[in-house]
Amino acid sequence: MNIFNLTFPLTVDFSGGKYWINGEGPYLCGEASTAFLAGEIRCESTVDTSQLMQELETVLKIFGSHLSPYSEEQETTDDVYQQLKQSAAACSVNYAFLPLQGSIVLAERYTFPTLRDFLYVELGRAILHGNAPRQCRLCGGWFLHKQGDRAIYCERTAPGQTEKTCREMGARMVFEKKLQDEDTWKLYKRAYKKYYARCMKGNMSEDEFKAWGEQAAADRDAAIEQLKAAADAALSASIIQQLKENLNRL
Structure with missing residues (x-):
């Protein structure tokens, strides 16, 4: 028995944000509903x-x-709230002890008559524990969003790629957009290349380059915030000029 090939009635043991299907697992709450939405x-x-x-x-x-x-x-x-209120899952609930890694864990044992009942409860428990299915912003496929995860792209192979994942391509797209759309990032990239080359040639120590990099990133971020509040083009141009001078002060 596995999460992709289920037969009913189905016995599932839940403990915290994980569960076991007929003794196999653990699976994270949200894995099954994500897999179902992904087909x-x-x-x-x-x-x-x-x-x-x-x-x-x-x-x-x-x-x-x-x-x-x-x-x-x-x-x-x-109307939607009422619809959900009337669509409670059908299941029986008991308790069971699970032997896990040398210890005994008390679990809630559910028996589900249908796939719908299982997924309804599994998804609800996932949300309670901070997990949820999410659609990739690049390929549109579903992936499991885990508690605290900020990813908006999945780790499947990206469309049109043979090796790079949606997450890798998405991060690159975001970075390239910043370089294209924001003068601050363009200036930062040029300055970074210049001082990195100095460091590689031995004209600048690694400590000096690290110190420059930390200050340059701080100057860049400060300029971005200042530009957000800039009231006119003249002030924006002044902020960009000041950033250029700061990045190339050495």
Whole structure:
């Protein structure tokens, strides 16, 4: 038995933010619902996958909005709240002791009659523990957003790439956009290349280059904040000129 090929009735032991399926695991809460939304779980022909996906996304929009699984929060109507209120999962609950790494853990043992009931509870517990399915901003595929994770791109191979992942390509795109759109980043990149070359040629010590780098990053970030509050083009130009002088002071 594994998370991608489930048969029902299904016995699942939950403990904290993890769970075991018929003794196998642990899985993180949110793994199964993410896999289902990604189309990776084999479903019986009787399961209306599109309706179930829609219901899980509704749960995310209402209860997981604070985890930012979506690019924009959407308004929730009273009708939707009532719909969820009437769609509680069917399951039986008991307790069980699990032998884990030399110790005994008390777990809540659920028995689910259908895939829908299992995913409804699994997703809810995921949200309670700070996890949630999220759609990649590059390929659109679903991946598991873990508590504290700020990633908006998945780790699958990016579209049109053979090795680079969406996360690698996404980070590069963000960086390139900063270089293209912000004069502060352009100036910083030019200055960094100049002083890095000096360091490689031995005309600047590693400690001097490190100290310059720390100050340069601080000057860059300060200029970015000043530009946000700049009231006119003349002031913006003055800030950029001052940054240029600061970055090339050595």
